[in-house]
Amino acid sequence: xxxxxxxxxxxxxxxxxxxxxxxxxxxxxxxxxxxxxxxxxxxxxxxxxxxxxxxxxxxxxxxxxxxxxxxxxxxxxxxxxxxxxxxxxxxxxxxxxxxxxxxxxxxxxxxxxxxxxxxxxxxxxxxxxxxxxxxxxxxxxxxxxxxxxxxxxxxxxxxxxxxxxxxxxxxxxxxxxxxxxxxxxxxxxxxxxxxxxxxxxxxxxxxxxxxxxxxxxxxxxxxxxxxxxxxxxxxxxxxxxxxxx
Amino acid sequence: xxxxxxxxxxxxxxxxxxxxxxxxxxxxxxxxxxxxxxxxxxxxxxxxxxxxxxxxxxxxxxxxxxxxxxxxxxxxxxxxxxxxxxxxxxxxxxxxxxxxxxxxxxxxxxxxxxxxxxxxxxxxxxxxxxxxxxxxxxxxxxxxxxxxxxxxxxxxxxxxxxxxxxxxxxxxxxxxxxxxxxxxxxxxxxxxxxxxxxxxxxxxxxxxxxxxxxxxxxxxxxxxxxxxxxxxxxxxxxxxxxxxxxxxxxxxxxxxxxxxxxxxxxxxxxxxxxxxxxxxxxxxxxxxxxxxxxxxxxxxxxxxxxxxxxxxxxxxxxxxxxxxxxxxxxxxxxxxxxxxxxxxxxxxxxxxxxxxxxxxxxxxxxxxxxxxxxxxxxxxxxxxxxxxxxxxxxxxxxxxxxxxxxxxxxxxxxxxxxxxxxxxxxxxxxxxxxxxxxxxx
Numbered sequence: 140x141x142x143x144x145x146x147x148x149x150x151x152x153x154x155x156x157x158x159x160x161x162x163x164x165x166x167x168x169x170x171x172x173x174x175x176x177x178x179x180x181x182x183x184x185x186x187x188x189x190x191x192x193x194x195x196x197x198x199x200x201x202x203x204x205x206x207x208x209x210x211x212x213x214x215x216x217x218x219x220x221x222x223x224x225x226x227x228x229x230x231x232x233x234x235x236x237x238x239x240x241x242x243x244x245x246x247x248x249x250x251x252x253x254x255x256x257x258x259x260x261x262x263x264x265x266x267x268x269x270x271x272x273x274x275x276x277x278x279x280x281x282x283x284x285x286x287x288x289x290x291x292x293x294x295x296x297x298x299x300x301x302x303x304x305x306x307x308x309x310x311x312x313x314x315x316x317x318x319x320x321x322x323x324x325x326x327x328x329x330x331x332x333x334x335x336x337x338x339x340x341x342x343x344x345x346x347x348x349x350x351x352x353x354x355x356x357x358x359x360x361x362x363x364x365x366x367x368x369x370x371x372x373x374x375x376x377x378x379x380x381x382x383x384x
Numbered sequence: 385x386x387x388x389x390x391x392x393x394x395x396x397x398x399x400x401x402x403x404x405x406x407x408x409x410x411x412x413x414x415x416x417x418x419x420x421x422x423x424x425x426x427x428x429x430x431x432x433x434x435x436x437x438x439x440x441x442x443x444x445x446x447x448x449x450x451x452x453x454x455x456x457x458x459x460x461x462x463x464x465x466x467x468x469x470x471x472x473x474x475x476x477x478x479x480x481x482x483x484x485x486x487x488x489x490x491x492x493x494x495x496x497x498x499x500x501x502x503x504x505x506x507x508x509x510x511x512x513x514x515x516x517x518x519x520x521x522x523x524x525x526x527x528x529x530x531x532x533x534x535x536x537x538x539x540x541x542x543x544x545x546x547x548x549x550x551x552x553x554x555x556x557x558x559x560x561x562x563x564x565x566x567x568x569x570x571x572x573x574x575x576x577x578x579x580x581x582x583x584x585x586x587x588x589x590x591x592x593x594x595x596x597x598x599x600x601x602x603x604x605x606x607x608x609x610x611x612x613x614x615x616x617x618x619x620x621x622x623x624x625x626x627x628x629x630x631x632x633x634x635x636x637x638x639x640x641x642x643x644x645x646x647x648x649x650x651x652x653x654x655x656x657x658x659x660x661x662x663x664x665x666x667x668x669x670x671x672x673x674x675x676x677x678x679x680x681x682x683x684x685x686x687x688x689x690x691x692x693x694x695x696x697x698x699x700x701x702x703x704x705x706x707x708x709x710x711x712x713x714x715x716x717x718x719x720x721x722x723x724x725x726x727x728x729x730x731x732x733x734x735x736x737x738x739x740x741x742x743x744x745x746x747x748x749x750x751x752x753x754x755x756x757x758x759x760x761x762x763x764x765x766x767x768x769x770x771x772x773x774x775x776x777x778x779x780x781x782x783x784x785x786x787x788x789x790x791x792x793x794x795x796x797x798x799x800x801x802x803x804x805x806x807x808x809x810x811x812x813x814x815x816x817x818x819x820x821x822x823x824x825x
Binding site for chain 1: 635652
């Protein structure tokens with residue numbers, strides 16, 4: 140910013156001045172879109188005087204919950220352990236948080252686990268409510284998590300299965316053989332996250348156009364957008380703005 | 385020389401004479417039915433008045449019979465889930481309300497319940513706020529079902545029903561407008577409670593509506609239920625039994641029309657639904673007719689629920705007491721519409737610098753939500769509306785996924801349509817009640 144004497148005399152009217160950092164090394168020019176957990180903090184040379192520069196929030200790893208879990212969660216685990224001999228190999232960890240049970244499943248075992256959960260008389264998770272993805276970029280080596288919400292109508296219970304795959308080898312078996320309703324939902328997860336469900340009858344894009352490139356819900360997918368100039372200052376597109384983390 | 389398929393012929397002095405005798409009909413038609421050998425592919429939509437928005441159906445037809453049906457969706461995809469990740473938690477309400485535009489209050493409530501569960505404040509939501517949510521949701525269910533009757537009747541040929549249905553819905557939208565300020569896209573239910581209290585004039589309007597609707601419903605039933613065209617077009621049409629529904633994940637009125645009384649308000653209650661008295665209507669046949677009866681019965685149950693909610697509406701706060709979550713603004717109607725109340729503006733601008741800072745921080749930065757993930761399912765007019773919300777501990781959602789009943793239920797369309805007539809594709813598709821805004825998000 141220039142000193143007052145540098146300003147041209149405009150008869151007392153304020154002259155729009157580009158703030159320092161708005162154009163040089165500004166967020167808009169910074170290539171990485173928003174590596175998860177970093178946001179705009181940690182970007183240098185922006186003239187950011189908020190004191191947050193370089194701040195990176197640490198994410199706590201998800202830890203196995205010790206038994207007893209309480210509620211029906213112990214029963215579900217015991218029933219699954221009894222009905223499924225490969226339990227120890229297939230279930231990576233069991234997490235109980237906020238009154239919800241999450242079984243972290245090895246991806247290659249997901250269809251088997253679903254089959255047992257659906258068919259065993261003590262489990263009976265007849266309905267697959269939801270299949271979706273979450274991209275834990277930067278927090279997990281296997282960053283793409285596929286999340287299954289199963290509902291037992293007989294026992295009125297819910298359980299969540301989570302299978303993590305890496306972006307380099309995003310393959311896991313499709314559960315459409317067990318739950319036909321997973322058809323479109325797996326297509327959506329493929330469309331949005333690029334997770335490939337092996338054995339899916341028709342794994343094509345569903346929400347985005349067929350010729351779309353990239354998988355928009357991934358955290359490193361650039362949002363696009365152009366910086367907007369307003370009264371001399373440049374406002375970067377949404378994913379490149381300074382943000383609270 | 386060709387032989388006639390229809391009759392033997394002989395020449396006489398008066399000319400050619402045909403002797404008509406009985407014959408094997410199959411033999412007669414076998415040579416003259418080119419239609420069976422020909423399949424044509426028809427694109428129905430994405431711009432078609434009977435597909436409820438921009439749904440495209442690719443139908444392979446043999447004559448009038450549908451051999452294969454495929455639905456193509458995505459034309460209304462607006463990336464709401466992705467957008468949510470770039471706004472703070474409260475701003476999320478404004479986005480999710482635009483998904484299923486016929487049931488905006490369900491989207492908001494499901495989202496708010498999920499955020500509250502992440503925050504661990506589910507038990508702190510005030511009773512009045514919860515009651516208002518129930519009241520609004522049930523009114524919304526009525527308006528959504530009214531639109532369903534209206535559009536479906538129109539697609540099957542009853543234009544007058546369309547006008548009546550939309551007329552009654554407009555009355556509900558008026559009620560919504562006097563409560564939330566908007567007919568649609570309310571952003572009224574917020575994490576922590578609701579945006580503002582219900583004004584007395586709205587209560588009066590709701591009472592009037594409760595008196596008026598049962599009579600009108602009776603009229604609609606008189607209009608449709610005994611109508612031969614309506615019954616012909618709906619009975620035994622687009623049948624899907626409970627097994628098919630479960631395999632395809634179909635929930636809501638369609639599942640209940642197949643005889644399974646699965647209603648999350650009863651089976652996995654939320655918002656205190658377990659303390660209300662209402663029934664879950666079902667029908668054994670699993671056809672369009674059953675779905676029509678179930679939806680009409682559900683309107684009546686919702687009327688009961690609205691009445692009970694009105695009785696319970698005791699004065700009290702409509703937002704959680706925690707000032708780190710509740711927005712400080714008190715809204716009021718001014719000359720230029722709804723906005724911050726003058727008292728609040730006077731306080732933050734003239735009296736309390738702390739309040740100003742607090743307001744500013746909460747509105748620009750928002751509150752932080754402890755890391756973790758939750759799944760909340762509620763019973764929307766179309767079935768299970770689920771929200772899977774993930775927080776990384778920041779002021780914005782890390783990921784929000786909507787399990788949209790329209791999206792999941794639409795998968796059942798081929799199962800209903802294949803083997804039936806093309807006209808029944810319309811009836812079957814309409815009976816699923818898909819809303820493409822919700823389906824494509």
